[in-house]
Amino acid sequence: xxxxxxxxxxxxxxxxxxxxxxxxxxxxxxxxxxxxxxxxxxxxxxxxxxxxxxxxxxxxxxxxxxxxxxxxxxxxxxxxxxxxxxxxxxxxxxxxxxxxxxxxxxxxxxxxxxxxxxxxxxxxxxxxxxxxxxxxxxxxxxxxxxxxxxxxxxxxxxxxxxxxxx
Ligand code: SF4
Ligand code: SF4
Numbered sequence: 001x002x003x004x005x006x007x008x009x010x011x012x013x014x015x016x017x018x019x020x021x022x023x024x025x026x027x028x029x030x031x032x033x034x035x036x037x038x039x040x041x042x043x044x045x046x047x048x049x050x051x052x053x054x055x056x057x058x059x060x061x062x063x064x065x066x067x068x069x070x071x072x073x074x075x076x077x078x079x080x081x082x083x084x085x086x087x088x089x090x091x092x093x094x095x096x097x098x099x100x101x102x103x104x105x106x107x108x109x110x111x112x113x114x115x116x117x118x119x120x121x122x123x124x125x126x127x128x129x130x131x132x133x134x135x136x137x138x139x140x141x142x143x144x145x146x147x148x149x150x151x152x153x154x155x156x157x158x159x160x161x162x163x164x165x166x
Pocket of ligand 1 (some may be wrong): 041057058059060061062063081086087088089090091092093094
């Protein structure tokens with residue numbers, strides 16, 4: 001019946017009048033983002049061995065890894081850079097990394113006025129990942145616990161123990 005349809009529609013409309021709005025005043029207010037949201041790319045230096053598997057997996061060639069050998073046979077990471085101007089966020093580097101050193105997650109508000117700011121070196125990538133860890137109680141995007149910076153220095157010239165399960 002025509003009138004009953006209108007009544008049903010108005011019932012739904014009026015039920016929303018008395019609910020708390022879903023909208024927020026962005027950017028002053030921000031919604032909490034789940035730790036495992038696949039929003040961006042984060043690189044964790046303390047997990048990275050410098051193996052370059054991620055760079056080989058990237059179809060856009062936007063990851064640069066430069067290493068030098070240490071005395072114990074491990075690699076010192078001299079440069080690690082991601083060109084987000086080219087990145088299509090396909091996640092192939094994340095899947096390829098055997099050490100979960102690059103993971104999907106991080107800031108959603110990553111727009112910039114200067115396109116070149118999207119080229120990020122080791123320090124900028126580390127600042128991004130540290131901010132993420134501080135906001136998420138030192139939990140990696142994959143849900144595993146991360147060491148705090150004072151327990152496990154990020155900028156270290158010494159070889160550190162790494163494994164796939166930590
Ligand atoms: S997400 Fe895709 S395009 Fe971006 S760095 Fe990783 S492999 Fe390359
Ligand atoms: S991020 Fe992963 S794949 Fe890339 S160099 Fe580091 S350990 Fe290797």
